[in-house]
Amino acid sequence: MFAFIARQPILDRDKDVFAYELLFRDGKGGTFPEPPSEKAKGLIEQFNPLGLDDLSAEKKSFISFSAETLVSRFPTNLNPEQVVVELGENPYKESGLREACEHIKQLGFKLALDDPMMLSGNHEALPLVDIVKVDISKIRLEQAHKRISQFTDANVQLIANNVNDYDVFNDCRDLGFDFFQGYFFASPTARIAREIPASKMSLVELMGESSSEKFDLSRINGIIERDAALSYLLLKFINNPTVNKRYKITSLKHALTYMGEVEIKKFIALLSLTHLGSDKPLELIHMSLVRAKFFDLLTQHRKRQTNPPIGFLVGLFSLLDALLDQDMLDIVKQLPLTDTVNDALLGKSSEFNHYLSLVRAFESALWMNVIKQSKALDTDQKLLHSLYNQAIVWGNSVRATISSHYPRPLLN
Structure with missing residues (x-):
């Protein structure tokens, strides 16, 4: 596969990850790229190429293909159990494309049509596709409501795209959409000024210890031993093969x-x-994990402070406002974190402002912003891609460790 890829989660109605859409930097509009040149192959090999398992963590991968690629160069090494083929245009536009799509369906692949305005509801192509993606920012919900039965009657599932807040998510779910793409889950449901519950104060204490320059083993042991679940999960984390392959801790x-x-x-x-975020979608924790590892690797590369691990902590806590449904300013007042971490979380650190802009660019496939931030940090773009890829693999592994012990979020 290719190293220069972004991924965006597609969640189901329970806010669990159904799939990830993969967006390729080297392909037009994020599509699967043309076969790379020999020079490009060398770069790919050098900068940590990832397979679909690494990127999508055993979830399905949505991959968009140009019509030309589908007709003449569709890759034969893709697994129809893993990949959903996404079309950017009506497959009945030309006979060659329709025939190619019919052949791809015969191979076992599902077809998803990117149809921002839901125009395919009256089109002959509808029986050929399994999933239709609708850009919620480009269509009124009243208009969607009138057309949605045409898709459900045809046994076609619907993805609401660009769902960026919980109100839109709830509206689309009520209308009958099956899946949701957008970072609504990474925004607070409602910003409420409230205190962290007393039942979670042991977690707050641990957060403080993690950012302290000193290390008080007996104090940390005392906090963890109060909670059997914390003790169990700590050992699960530490014995994760990604972290520790040799000894049983x-x-x-x-x-x-x-x-x-x-x-x-x-x-x-x-x-x-x-x-602390046990009532939120697991994907929100997953995003925090990837950010934590990415910031940690970047901090090490730039030879910044590593004890306490400031980069890791800032990345990990960067979505606390969404986890706790509070403003970040109200949150940091309640947490015993260091001034360095607090300043970074409040946007007062030039260094970490660049990190946050960079990771958001990777999350949203804003490649020009990646270039801009690489210049600001005086760091090679290809290295940044490599560090982010490493963070994804690490985040996937830790997610696998915690997922069986993580409560399912309540529907809001």
């Missing part, structure tokens, strides 16, 4: 000896965040 003290205090600080911060 049996206690926090053992982990400290083996891993060192910086890594332990990362994990207690991660534990805190996981439990």
Whole structure:
């Protein structure tokens, strides 16, 4: 596959990840790129190419193809169980494209049509497609309501695209949309000035310990031992093969000896965040994990402070406003974090402002912004892609560790 890819989650009605759409930097409009040149192949090999399993974490991958690629160069190595083929234009536009799509369907692939205005509801192409993607920013919900039965009657599933707040998500779910693409889950449902519940204060204490320059093992042990679930998950994290492939860790003290205090600080911060946001979609935690690892790798590359692991903490906590449905200013007043972390979370750090702009560019496939931030940080773009890819793989692995112990979010 290709190293220069962004991914965007597609969630189901329960706010669980159904699939990831993959957007390719080297393809026009994010489509699957043309076969790379020899020079491009060398760059791909050098900068950490990823497979679909690495990118999509065993979820389906939506991949958009140009008509020309579908007709003459459709890649034969893709698995129809993993990939949904996305079309950017009506497959009945020309006979060659229709025949290619019919052949792709015979191979076992599902077809998704990107139809922003729901125009295909009256079109002969509808029986050929399995999923239609609708740009909610380009159509009135009243208009969608009138047309939605045409799709459901044809047994076609609908994706609402550009769903960027919970009100729109709820409206689209009520209308009957099956899936939702957009970062609505990474925004607060309602910003309410309230205190963190007393039942979660042990998590707050752990967050404070993770950002402290000192390391008080007995204090941390005392906090974790109060909560059997925290103790269990800590050992699950530390014995994750991504982190520790050689030794069975049996206690926090053992982990400290083996891993060192910086890594332990990362994990207690991660534990805190996981439990603090236990009523939110798991994908929100997943985004926080990827950001944490990306910021951590970038901080190390730029030789910034690593104990406490400031980059990791800022990335991990960068979505706290969505996790807690509060303004970040109200949140940091309640957390015993260092001034460095607080300033970064409040947008007062030039260094971390660049990091946040960069990670948002990767999340949304805003490639020109990636170029802009790479110049601002004086860091090679290809290296930034490589670091982000590493963060995705790490985030997928940690997500797999916590997912079986993570409560399903309540429908709002």
